Amino acid sequence: MSKSRAEGAVQSKARFSDRYNAWLRHHRLSAADSLHRVLDNLVSSLMTWLVIGIALALPVGLDVALDNATELSSGWDSPSQISLFLKDEVDTAAAMVLVKDIEARDDVQQVHFVSREDALAEFSALSGFADVLASLEDNPLPNLLLVTPDSALAGAAAGGLRAKLAQRKEVAEAVLDMEWLQRLNSLMELSRRLVIAIGVLLVLGVVLILGNTIRLAIENRREEIVIVKLVGGSNPFVRRPFLYTGLWYGVGGGFFAALLVSLSLWFLEAPVSELAALYQSEFVLAGLGLMGALNLLILGGLLGLAGAWLAVTRHLAAIVPR
């Protein structure tokens, strides 16, 4: 007896590299076997992939859309314009004097004068209310000065400039055209947070869906698990194929998500460039990119592993030979 025990000890010492190779071999085997099983049940696997793909594509697609919107609005970030609406009694000559005066300021780049006649002409041409406007006795529009602040001027300073110009006696009202930009920015921030919240929920959903899928796979192979445990399969050994199954479902789901996002962007590309052309913009819709797609695959894979781990830790230990 003592002799055989000593042999055993020597054997296990010499076989460390063997055991590493065996471990590696079983990983390869589990990965290949799980992939075979996933591909053998192609229809149900496809459904799982699509469910995960859609759940991932939604937040990722929204995020890509937001990135595009941010890109589009980044050009508008500098304080753009102050509109000075002049009082009715200020005539064109007085307005021109005011233009010279304001243009002389250091913090002003340019002043553009829009006379009430020009404004009316432009308005009737663009609005389609030409007939209505023609029937008016009086021109209801004021003279307008469009003041472009110096480009180095930050938002708060532009606000100060607006306040100073508003105090001029000729000026009825001064409006800094940044309020809408600020509104847009806070709207975008709100959207971004919404996307994050939706993303977190959907990611959680993906983990649960995968957990449930793996749980079913475990149930289906219950007898096999019992037999493997009876002939000495350890828990990690039994766990491995299911973790790989989760990985394959996740990676496939990530692939479908990337595909869905790319398809949607392709679908939107024509109208977006048409719209951009109408605004004389060079804007091009940015896609997911190779890195984005790769990240989606990795994210999918990680979620798959997480879901499988959840299912495996909860259900596998409960299966013991009876």
Place this chain on the structure above:
Amino acid sequence: MISFERVSKRYQEGHDALRDVSFEIAKDDLVFLTGHSGAGKSTLMRLIMLMDRATRGKVVVDGVDLASVPGRNIPAHRRDIGVVFQNHQLLFDRSVFENVALPLIIAGYDYREVGRRVRAALDKVGLLSRERALPVTLSGGEQQRVGIARAVVGKPKILLADEPTGNLDPALSAEIMTLFEEFNQVGVTVLIASHDLILISQLRHRIITLSEGRLVTGGEL
């Protein structure tokens, strides 16, 4: 090789499956375990392969007190024991070859070694030509022999068999018993649970008899 010292097993429902059982099985021995169904044969086997733990007493297998084996080491303990099950416990979606290879895959042998050993084991039980067959296409006796090949493929020191001839006709049963004797002759300690008294009394080996959880005869060496 296997020793029971005043072992009792009480299940949670209060049923006493084994009461104060003591015996010892030497290395290279072949021992039959018999008794009516419910006498405790299966429980005894389950204790040896750590599917259950004794309520009282001490079970020692290959010099190791099983009470000292923690749960995480149970798989390793089972890998040292070959077990033949009454209901075969084969994987029906895998070929004969893959079924027999399972213990070697678990133990992590490399492919060539697996192939060599599996074919040797299949040759031993006379099923070499059926290695690619699925178990469902085999007869009951052939399925049992696949189970035996799987039990011995890892060259265990101990071979347990729970009613290995349960559903077989007398000729096939005798054949299976001859196989076990051959393994015993090459140094494997064999313990066979069987209620086929006619068959086992023909084979001159020690017989341990259990009745209602108590050891009746065969406890002494």
